[in-house]
Amino acid sequence: MSKTTPLLLGPIIGGLTDTHVNLWGRASGPATLHAWLSRKADFSDAKLAGRSLPLSADDGFAGVVPLDELNPEATYFYALTLGNEKPAKPDGRFTTFPAPAQPRTFSFALGSCFRPEEKDSGEVFDVIETRRQAENLRFILMIGDQIYADARKNNGLMNRIAVSKDDYRKVYEHTWSKRPLRGLLKNLPAFMILDDHEVDDDWRWRDAERRWATIPPWDTFARWLGGCSWQERHLPVERVRNALQAYWEHQAMHAPPPIQTLGLDENRQYHLRREDKGSLAYTFEYGAAAFFVMDTRTMRVRGTHPSEKTMLGEGQWQAFEAWLLDVKDKYPVKFIVTSASLLHPLWLDIARDRWSGFQEERTRLLSMLALHGIEGVYFLAGDLHAAHVVSAELYGPQGKRIPVWEFCSSPFEQKPNWVSKLTYTRLHSGPITNQKRRFCVAAHNFGVVHVDFSNPQQPQVRFVVHYKGKKGWKTKPPV
Numbered sequence: 001m002s003k004t005t006p007l008l009l010g011p012i013i014g015g016l017t018d019t020h021v022n023l024w025g026r027a028s029g030p031a032t033l034h035a036w037l038s039r040k041a042d043f044s045d046a047k048l049a050g051r052s053l054p055l056s057a058d059d060g061f062a063g064v065v066p067l068d069e070l071n072p073e074a075t076y077f078y079a080l081t082l083g084n085e086k087p088a089k090p091d092g093r094f095t096t097f098p099a100p101a102q103p104r105t106f107s108f109a110l111g112s113c114f115r116p117e118e119k120d121s122g123e124v125f126d127v128i129e130t131r132r133q134a135e136n137l138r139f140i141l142m143i144g145d146q147i148y149a150d151a152r153k154n155n156g157l158m159n160r161i162a163v164s165k166d167d168y169r170k171v172y173e174h175t176w177s178k179r180p181l182r183g184l185l186k187n188l189p190a191f192m193i194l195d196d197h198e199v200d201d202d203w204r205w206r207d208a209e210r211r212w213a214t215i216p217p218w219d220t221f222a223r224w225l226g227g228c229s230w231q232e233r234h235l236p237v238e239r240v241r242n243a244l245q246a247y248w249e250h251q252a253m254h255a256p257p258p259i260q261t262l263g264l265d266e267n268r269q270y271h272l273r274r275e276d277k278g279s280l281a282y283t284f285e286y287g288a289a290a291f292f293v294m295d296t297r298t299m300r301v302r303g304t305h306p307s308e309k310t311m312l313g314e315g316q317w318q319a320f321e322a323w324l325l326d327v328k329d330k331y332p333v334k335f336i337v338t339s340a341s342l343l344h345p346l347w348l349d350i351a352r353d354r355w356s357g358f359q360e361e362r363t364r365l366l367s368m369l370a371l372h373g374i375e376g377v378y379f380l381a382g383d384l385h386a387a388h389v390v391s392a393e394l395y396g397p398q399g400k401r402i403p404v405w406e407f408c409s410s411p412f413e414q415k416p417n418w419v420s421k422l423t424y425t426r427l428h429s430g431p432i433t434n435q436k437r438r439f440c441v442a443a444h445n446f447g448v449v450h451v452d453f454s455n456p457q458q459p460q461v462r463f464v465v466h467y468k469g470k471k472g473w474k475t476k477p478p479v
């Protein structure tokens, strides 16, 4: 590969902490990534800071350069090249986070669901870039459906559903090569987690052994009517592994390390065994705000027997409870990132694909928060193709009422969902009261969360939704 060949995808700034970053890129053939760092915008003192392992076909020629020993709250200019020649200009910049538990005021963007329908799709990312500059956004949380592997008309596969590893890789290439998205992620660190469409629509395991997965019967039927092949209509473990390999290459490789890794088989693919305690969930902190990014998908079992049914899997539950107790007093603000909405059930929800399809676990989660008296909790969700804010209170210890919020942003670009706007209902079980939906917007949108630590004893958290109206982008007043 020539020294001046550009990256096929990236760069992406991932896994950022106060002292560490993962710079990610994907090439179109064998190569090695070189990361260059400078503290100066003109790049005059740029130095080679690290190299990736050789990029190989086994990982779709994707890789990361992990860099350590950075200074907290320091701005670095960087470039990611395939050759070892020092570039004249940086690709972008990033600012490291404050040391954990240090109270700092900051803002970040969030959203989900990008299914590009036009050649010049991705307008939303240009709008986020404007906000990044105006409001000093520190990172973006991308809460799932970063690709739509099953969107035959919009996935770049010429009217096919992704089946093989190369299919899934091509969908990432098609979706992530949009100029506005690439432009944004050069300068805005990203934290990602999958939802369903990274694999297939509303998919889940059929049994706890995780040998066969399934999609809703209406999808199978529509695909049969549409002349799809057997492979496109079914979801054996091999296809899930292909999708998760592509997920690893594009989203997990640059993320913070998982709290418990998923086991690998002899071919370095996830074996997804019943007893596996691992998942793709991870945690990170920005100053005095702690984040738990849930994996609501890979260990999800619908099951034929109620005892098999689970959304998170027992290993993730244990890790989550341990995290809650750990951050309870150390971090006044806690964000629980869940691709599927928890506090916005729909009375017309045939797929039962959200927490409302796993009511025992929803109650378990809310009871855990109530029982331990966890304060300062905000759920961050995607998936619904409409944005919303829901507030509620939990019955805490000694009769104390504990406020809890859900902020949702979806879609970046996908068909807005009026059903989700019109069929909201309150929860009818669990230790919850005073649940109110503050607003709902069915339009292309993204959210910005402002965390204000001006008074460290009483941090304020606000959620602002920016959405596309008929005459351009608008802002929903914060609640």
Ligand SMILES: [Fe+2]
Binding pocket: 112, 113, 145, 197, 383, 384, 385, 411, 414
């Ligand atoms: Fe979606």
